[in-house]
Amino acid sequence: MKTMTGAKMVVEALKDQGVEVVFGYPGGAVLPIYDEIFQQNEIRHVLVRHEQGAVHAAEGYARSTGKPGVCLVTSGPGATNAVTGLTDALMDSIPIVVLTGQVPTFMIGSDAFQEADTVGITRPCTKHNWLVKDTDALGDVIHQAFHVAKGGRPGPVLVDIPKDVQFASGKYVPPAKAQTAHYAPRVKGDPEAILRMVEMIEEAEKPIFYTGGGVINSGPGACRLLREFVDATGFPITSTLMGLGAYPASGRHWMGMLGMHGLYEANLAMHGCDLMINVGARFDDRITGRIADFSPRSEKVHIDIDPSSINKVIHVDVPILGDVGHVLEEALALWKARGSKTRAPALAKWWAQIGEWRKVECLRYRNSDKVIKPQYALERLEALTKDRKDRFICTEVGQHQMWAAQFLGFEEPNHWMTSGGLGTMGYGFPASIGVQMAHPDALVINVAGEASWLMNMQEMGTATQYRLPVKQFILNNERLGMVRQWQQLLHGERYSHSWSEALPDFVKLAEAFGWKGIQVKDPADLDAAILEMLAYDGPVIVDCLVEKHENCFPMIPSGKAHNEMLLGEAETDGAIDAKGSVLV
Numbered sequence: 001m002k003t004m005t006g007a008k009m010v011v012e013a014l015k016d017q018g019v020e021v022v023f024g025y026p027g028g029a030v031l032p033i034y035d036e037i038f039q040q041n042e043i044r045h046v047l048v049r050h051e052q053g054a055v056h057a058a059e060g061y062a063r064s065t066g067k068p069g070v071c072l073v074t075s076g077p078g079a080t081n082a083v084t085g086l087t088d089a090l091m092d093s094i095p096i097v098v099l100t101g102q103v104p105t106f107m108i109g110s111d112a113f114q115e116a117d118t119v120g121i122t123r124p125c126t127k128h129n130w131l132v133k134d135t136d137a138l139g140d141v142i143h144q145a146f147h148v149a150k151g152g153r154p155g156p157v158l159v160d161i162p163k164d165v166q167f168a169s170g171k172y173v174p175p176a177k178a179q180t181a182h183y184a185p186r187v188k189g190d191p192e193a194i195l196r197m198v199e200m201i202e203e204a205e206k207p208i209f210y211t212g213g214g215v216i217n218s219g220p221g222a223c224r225l226l227r228e229f230v231d232a233t234g235f236p237i238t239s240t241l242m243g244l245g246a247y248p249a250s251g252r253h254w255m256g257m258l259g260m261h262g263l264y265e266a267n268l269a270m271h272g273c274d275l276m277i278n279v280g281a282r283f284d285d286r287i288t289g290r291i292a293d294f295s296p297r298s299e300k301v302h303i304d305i306d307p308s309s310i311n312k313v314i315h316v317d318v319p320i321l322g323d324v325g326h327v328l329e330e331a332l333a334l335w336k337a338r339g340s341k342t343r344a345p346a347l348a349k350w351w352a353q354i355g356e357w358r359k360v361e362c363l364r365y366r367n368s369d370k371v372i373k374p375q376y377a378l379e380r381l382e383a384l385t386k387d388r389k390d391r392f393i394c395t396e397v398g399q400h401q402m403w404a405a406q407f408l409g410f411e412e413p414n415h416w417m418t419s420g421g422l423g424t425m426g427y428g429f430p431a432s433i434g435v436q437m438a439h440p441d442a443l444v445i446n447v448a449g450e451a452s453w454l455m456n457m458q459e460m461g462t463a464t465q466y467r468l469p470v471k472q473f474i475l476n477n478e479r480l481g482m483v484r485q486w487q488q489l490l491h492g493e494r495y496s497h498s499w500s501e502a503l504p505d506f507v508k509l510a511e512a513f514g515w516k517g518i519q520v521k522d523p524a525d526l527d528a529a530i531l532e533m534l535a536y537d538g539p540v541i542v543d544c545l546v547e548k549h550e551n552c553f554p555m556i557p558s559g560k561a562h563n564e565m566l567l568g569e570a571e572t573d574g575a576i577d578a579k580g581s582v583l584v
Helices: 006-017 028-038 049-067 084-091 120-125 135-150 163-167 190-203 214-218 220-233 264-272 322-338 344-358 373-386 399-407 430-438 452-453 456-465 480-490 505-513 525-533
Strands: 002-006 022-026 044-047 069-073 095-100 128-131 156-162 169-171 207-211 238-239 254-257 275-281 299-304 320-321 391-395 443-449 471-476 517-519 542-544
Touching: 002 135, 006 028, 006 135, 006 163, 006 169, 022 049, 022 430, 028 095, 028 156, 028 322, 044 169, 044 220, 044 430, 049 069, 049 084, 049 095, 049 430, 069 320, 084 095, 084 120, 084 156, 095 135, 120 128, 120 156, 120 471, 128 135, 128 391, 135 169, 135 320, 156 163, 156 299, 156 322, 190 275, 190 299, 190 320, 190 322, 207 220, 207 264, 214 220, 214 322, 220 471, 238 264, 254 264, 254 399, 275 456, 299 322, 373 399, 373 443, 373 525, 391 430, 399 443, 399 471, 399 480, 430 443, 430 452, 430 456, 430 471, 443 452, 452 471, 456 505, 471 525, 505 542, 517 525, 525 542
Parallel strands: 022 044, 022 069, 069 095, 095 156, 128 156, 207 238, 207 275, 238 254, 275 299, 299 320, 391 443, 443 471, 471 542, 517 542
Antiparallel strands: 002 169
């Protein structure tokens, strides 16, 4: 084993882990590591403008590549600024490795300058974290960190490195000798449970596949197996927000997203099914609605690599602990070996019922030739970009995020980056920077609301410095749209602080940073604005002025069941009755 300084160990370990990009911001407690970064050319460092931006950029990089994203920040405020991104990554199972500087070991606990209990602060928002006090252990710990971030249910990890450990010399442990055997999540499913699931597939009359981000995290092979299984059985499939792209939006069995702002047919199918197969989703509250009435008449299967997720929220009949890719492979092979049986006549009736629900046209909205409706803006964005195989979409959080999930189609995994579990405003812009770093020639679009986008607007400098041609498509309604919608529907139209009276001129803001700025407010000019955005070879802000009081439907009010949706235009046209039944 080679002898080197702790700072050099950090860089050596990152190289051995195949890291190509590090997002970071320097400070006193990490200067030895930055000095080592300066003396090499294999790893590219991206200087962000805020540590939260660094973590979200690493998330975008990780989500779009399947490889861990890496951040480097200093002690104290550098580490605490990273907490939101760490929590976001934990909720959405995004593998990132955050390296933080710390005051020298002999000063820990003395309230030294820029000291914080980083390990204590980040323990609840990481899969695991380490404070390294021995330089000899540093290489081993960093390799463990990558192993834990990628293994099992992916997630964020943090390594806190005191400054004296960075200066001191020690023996570097290479990846092959790192102690990683203690973390070995189970990947193979129980054969008896898989057999029972196959028997249930053969017997089901109203089945549904319910998939989540776990399918994408398992890798491209899992997505291919899912597609094969769905197409072979002919079962309908729906997905969480995080699972979009695992099954193609153009696929004939696709029903769209389900949940609070999911499609009418997907929600009613979940409510009425007799077999629900959960593949890599965690039964979060935005999907389940009122737990007592969630999919009340179904037998339930849950495939997940995280044992803590099984029976945590919804009790299931057949729990299968394992990697979804391995489980799907074994289940598909067994189902084929038993004759590829389904109850075809019953399945045909089930699809006929779904067809009736689809007639509601739950995404219907009343368009205008006077003002741009946000749904129309995304329909046109989809129409003008859907043929681009290199298209990656990020979002901020709010109404625009839900409209993007409803109106944009994703044919492949890892092309959709959004903040699901934590709902972090300010996520999308820095995430788009991470995606663009990973895919320099791709079309990267961040669909944003003006309020969310302003939360990390400082990263404009990052995009300018690194010549990243990210496109920021802002649906500007001058409101906190989702907050305003809830205040209208649930709080007696008392609009308490859900708008801003001091928005910038986004075109001038773009120009101030050397970007291109485009403002569009007439529906007739929308296509031209989008095409101008696509044609420009640098970063762009499109300030798309949209209807200020448009609501996002369908919507399941908080605490309601899947068959208690508000449907907007479809509802006002009398398409459903009070119980959610179709009038045909």
